Amino acid sequence: MNVRRRITAAAAGALITIATLAVSGPATAATPSSTPVHDGITHEENPRVPEGAVWTEHYFPSADHSGVELHADVLRPANLPQRAITPVILAVGPYFGHAGQTGPEGWAQTGPSNRFEDFTSGTNLFARGYTYVMVDLRGFGGSTGCLDWVGPGEQADVKAAIQWVAKQPWSTGKVGMYGKSYDAVTGLVGNNLRLPALKAVVAQEPVWNMYNYLFSNGVPRPNVTGTPNAYNGIATMAGLSDDSDRYKANADYEVSHPECLADNLTNNNNPDLDSPYWRARNLAAKAKGTSTPLFITQGFIENNTKPEDAEEYLDNHRGFERGWMGQWEHVRGNETNGAGQLLQGRAGFFDEVMRLYDHYLKGAKPSVQDPAFAIEDNTGGWRAQSSWPTSASSRTTADLLNGQYVDDGIASALAANADADQQWDMEHYTDPSPLAASNRAPMQAAADTHSYFTWSTPTTSRVRITATPDITLNASATGNVMVRLWDVAPDGTAVMFDENVALIERAGRVTFDLKSTDWTFELGHQLGVQLGTIGSGSWRDTPSGNTIQVSRAKLGLELQNPRYDVPTQGDRSPFLDTYLRQFTRTLTDVGEGTFPLAVRGRP
Template identity: 35%
Template structure:
């Protein structure tokens, strides 16, 4: 009832108090006409949309449509001040302006997912409701009289998650998608193999509930923008409790709550062309939250992958390379308008751990093989006390001998160890480092696993593309935590490693850079620790790290 009373009170005073002092949330693009409308989702929930059409067009013109859908297009505490601001929220103004989409003849539609902005319903945090909304948004845009019937999608983070929802549910009219820093499995934004992510991720679902509860703009919102959001609070208030509770306690990915949000298996079957961008240092949606859809995807796809964190592919200063926006506009022009697609040297543009760019036909590359590379994990012990982080280096180390030649891996390293525990649900965090001659260890990748019982534990680390230079060695640190990334519940008990291996997807062939570009900004913040030379000497095991070959 709090939301209802707030909305009614705000609505009563809006016209008398705020109209004269209104500020613009964002300016409507100069070459576009903006209107607002509502349409039904699959279960009758009313969804709010901002529609932008080229200003110089005729009423009879039909346009290919770019659609974005998510929680970020309404005026609220996340996106402005609902008490004073008027106008649309142009979340993707960089795409609109830099891509010159209205000049190119595109229409643009941004839709509030249920519960957010001016839409009805209660937020479903990746569940069936939001999946319905993604389908409805595409099919509505494809069916309008000003539409050619071909729809592309654009988004990053949550509104990239909604794109994966659309891929999984195959809406009519979806012809292309640009998916940046997405989520393809809701479980993976809260847990990794049963281990909860750090403290902020306990609060995130409740924050989205808070965004849902905030009113729309009191300056220029039509009555429907107040009425429809009330329906979610009245008819389905349970969402404000369910999503925070499940995201904080349901550590088993087999729970029905998470199964409803595991959409990669269906999305992978889509044949809609997709342009991807994802960073191997993304602490927000996580470095692996695209891979289950990307790997084995049935349709045409192209990817930009590298060392950045949670940023857009076109943020060239942060990514380390320009031209993403040029490539994505050419991608849309081809799949939505039928123009020729410019030739590219490879389907993947990837940035390695040194910030060097190259192309690949696929990623992981075809010659990446676990049969080629491995390192021993020596017996050892650590205490599951949540005290370690990636810059502390506390736990059980194993190192490879220094390599005499460059070694490159691309893909997901796999930890396979035997463990002994005194109690169930002990935490195992694995941190893989590149260690130089001076003992300076730079984090390469990480992963975690909740040990239910003693025995063999096998799990993947995050994907990475890395080159190990001569004189360097790999180091694997096993411990109870990395507090920079995880926030597990410690058991306070010892965990014994009786031995094992780390399998590495080593490349057979030498690579050379064939693209311009440089390091991502996030590479400056990768954790580094220093290891005592005596520990390195005492904890060096065996490894198989063969020399790469030159292509004939």
């Protein structure tokens, strides 16, 4: 079936043809050709089309034979013949709707999303001979179907998108994926699918296990309902008035299928990590044995897609890896603030990305040797490593003191002013500042019934905690537990640099990871380990009211000697100072310490 669609030209208001599309038949049919019969729309005809590109639209079925129809916006180099073959950069996600990324943006006419126009223009992508394709996940933009929170349905969408672009007559069959946040998650999915056509993935600030965005070890996060509501809102955005009838009908799919919205609010409201629902969405576990070349970015103090299960994903992945990891918020590698500072602190992001793509999609050997991993620690200094974590780190286990706390939901410091009714999408949510952040209020450590501390002895040389700390403990009763790690200076000034929580479902042994971190302790500093109740503003926990006695607690750490760092270029990321202002306190009654914090075997 051929569909002709029309658009209002920007300059004169005249009607012009965008494309005649060959679209799919029934979902059970073979994957159809979807090649436009003419050259599509240029920037001169529609200013929403990037300069140097030609825009066409296409439809094709998802890979799960569900009847879901996917929509793609294709941007081809304008200086090439229609069927000139090029490698393809693919982005798949919920943010490519014609009306806007996360809400209506007031466009006067339809056109392709500008979500990654910074990437296509900043790399001269079209002049370099690449095609760029944006595919709407099911339920979003011009695609039908019920949104699926990166489940089997959306994984089938990613599979279909990769296979479809690889088979087009203008494609070399070599595909790279690009994204940040949700559309970085789909890049991780692409790697997990093990498709030969996918040659490289760039994933900035992804979620490594979808469970962790809504829950933490059985404890609901405050966005457990806000996030599904936000994506319901994105999924119900209508097409624009000059979109084709087909696009508008697909965009209205969730409106005409309200069960999709209802299911999205209930299906993922399950705190059990081991349930079939969450096992299907545990991308870190499903990465075992995969080998697609991978370039990731991850902020250790991320306020949105936090560094949980990143280490497991990278450990399970066996292919080429490159990464930028440091002290930033939820930002892109090229992003700057109003003062022109790079928000991740390191220059040359697009250059490194294109060296990766040129190598694996074009076979061009890079003339510059980039470090495998560039890491920024809390001092703002950058170092190069061959892997993350590095094999040069030393595993140690600290025995913590026995103690007790009252699980009443009254955290003694850093309670977050969270609004459980706010609709948070993965692209824009940031943690609220702690209530007491402005005055750095002193925190009574020893006499607090809501938590207790164990202290390391003062460091005798600089030492770094890296990778992913973990905790095991025996709890005497059901309830909740929070573990926080503090960097404490000799004068009691302390920064909370890592934390996580867990539900104690039954009395006995509890084990869980904290967030991945990279934090250097100066000479004479102590590590403070705080165990206690969960602040009710930070998580949507239900306090048990129990007095919980803790015994046989052990903290697992990876330690690194900064003396052996190999410096690499990079400036202090601006968010680090914001974080330090928010999470610095004065701790009183600091103990002398019961365990050392030192790298064994390397002076």
